Amino acid sequence: MQAGDRIGDRYELTYPVGRGGMGQVWAGFDERLDRPVAIKFLRQLEVPEDERETAGKRFRREARATGRLDHPGVPAVYDLGVHGEDLFLVMQLVPGIVLADHIAEQEQLPVAEAASIAAQVCSVLVAAHAASLVHRDLKPQNLMITPSGVVKVLDFGVAALLGGAEASRLTATGRTLGTPTYIAPEQAQGGLVGPAADLYALGCILFEMLGGNPPYEAANAPDMMRRHLYSPIPIITEYRSDVPDDLGHLLYCLLAKDPAERPASAAEVRHLLEPFLDGGGVVGARTSKKLAGAARFPAPVSVPPQRPRQGLAELRAQARELAENERFVQAAEVLERALRSVPQGGELLATEVVALRVDLANLLMLAGDFGQARHAFDALARDLEQSEGQQDLADECRHQATVCQLEMGESADATEPNSIR
Known part of the structure; x- marks a missing residue:
């Protein structure tokens, strides 16, 4: 790479900022939005060949999660892409x-x-x-x-x-x-x-x-x-x-x-x-907004009984298309809208609603939002355990909640029996 190279058909490299064991950082310029940026490259050739696919997926997932981290002490993430065999991340250029x-x-x-x-x-x-x-x-x-x-x-x-x-x-x-x-x-x-x-x-x-x-x-x-x-x-x-x-x-x-x-x-x-x-006090520090919380399952609202089924099919198709393009956060938002359109049912969970909630939990997991995914899987498991014939799916949800917990760096041994806290 050299000064003047164009990345992603919009970023021009201006000068190198630093180099690490597996990456390189350049100062650059976003031609489309007329602003300076920092461009961080991950050299795929530095990753063992049998780990590249996993490494690439994890890089994208973590970069998306970082992009959602809204805090004055973290440079903003603007873009993520591929240049040749390297992955790149475009971020706020920080002086200092x-x-x-x-x-x-x-x-x-x-x-x-x-x-x-x-x-x-x-x-x-x-x-x-x-x-x-x-x-x-x-x-x-x-x-x-x-x-x-x-x-x-x-x-x-x-x-x-x-x-x-x-x-x-x-x-x-x-x-x-x-x-x-x-x-x-x-x-x-x-x-x-x-x-x-x-x-x-x-x-x-x-x-x-x-x-x-x-x-x-x-x-x-x-x-x-x-x-x-x-x-x-x-x-x-x-x-x-x-x-x-x-x-x-x-x-x-x-x-x-x-x-x-x-x-x-x-x-x-x-x-x-x-x-x-x-x-x-702390110079420059601001109160952080807590990002963790209860699972994002809005309370269902009453709607006419025929419309939700048609709307659900359309929304699920839209979410599926977004997920196939790795736009997991947007896909999850679509499914949340779908869940808001579902009327409250009886004692047993409707098959359609269960499928929506499973899809939503999986999308949150794919997006790297393991805290929300864990809450979603755990809440669904509790509800499924109250429904006859749903124990296998409830157990699978418990397993997925534990996977999320491990991804967050927490030991599975810390969980209570039949509960992900």
């Missing part, structure tokens, strides 16, 4: 300085500044984790500080391409998307990678901002992962005396080897950071 460079210049950041940066990252993680997105590759190179002081978290779409086991294997061979310096112990072992892994990485970043160096140093990736797994947790106050004891304790908890011993959520970490901020 990368945190890694800022640390290199300052060596040790003031306590209030480090706490403010960490709190802003927590604000982003609250929204991301509520939307079933785990970054998996938080590091100073993926955090940008804008001229106004707002922290932007980069690389959600690309960093989430690999699951825990894949990331661990590629890290061991030196072919990871990130660096093992910030990898959580469970991620290094190829275990379930959930929100707690992001909190561990944040702990490593906060330690580096305060101490000038990451918590562990090693000559190679395997040795670094062993240090995360087995080395004692370093005490920040032994490296810097002006760090408050309570902040040192929080940092120690973030670096716990066992995910269960870390703080319960990014929201909790942000709350614990507040006493160390200048003026008690």
Whole structure:
């Protein structure tokens, strides 16, 4: 690739911004909308041949999920496409300085500044984790500080391409998307990678901002992962005396080897950071809108009995066509409209309604919205268990809810019998 190349028949490459183990980032210009953009490429040839199809699907799914993440601390996603053999993601071009460079210049950041940066990252993680997105590759190179002081978290779409086991294997061979310096112990072992892994990485970043160096140093990736797994947790106050004891304790908890011993959520970490901020607030951070919630099943409305059947057939056909073109979010919206047109029935679920709800749950799953899909499958399973002859389908819905739970980085062992919480 070179300056002047056109991508997707509308984006012109202007200059390279950076290069990673499996990708490349260019500044570009959107000719159609007359604005600067960042274009991130995933080099398919860097992915093992037998994993390319799965990797491509996961990239698209995660990119779509990232595109729905509406938060001032996340660059907006504009487009997704294919250029030759590479996938590309078009995003907001963010001006500013990368945190890694800022640390290199300052060596040790003031306590209030480090706490403010960490709190802003927590604000982003609250929204991301509520939307079933785990970054998996938080590091100073993926955090940008804008001229106004707002922290932007980069690389959600690309960093989430690999699951825990894949990331661990590629890290061991030196072919990871990130660096093992910030990898959580469970991620290094190829275990379930959930929100707690992001909190561990944040702990490593906060330690580096305060101490000038990451918590562990090693000559190679395997040795670094062993240090995360087995080395004692370093005490920040032994490296810097002006760090408050309570902040040192929080940092120690973030670096716990066992995910269960870390703080319960990014929201909790942000709350614990507040006493160390200048003026008690976070510069540039805004309250995140919670994306998780009850399943999106609107209450049915009363309509004439003949019209819904005709409307349902048309809407299902429309949704099917959208899904075949991988427009899963739009297809799900169509099925939601279809469900709103269904009158309330009797005690037993109508076959047509069940089929609609199954299709909707599957579309949410394909769209990468695992939180909503899990609620949808679980709600349908509960209703099916009340209907005679529907146990097999109810069991399948329970299974799919568990798959969604695992995709969100949560252990299936945490579920109650016959219930996905």
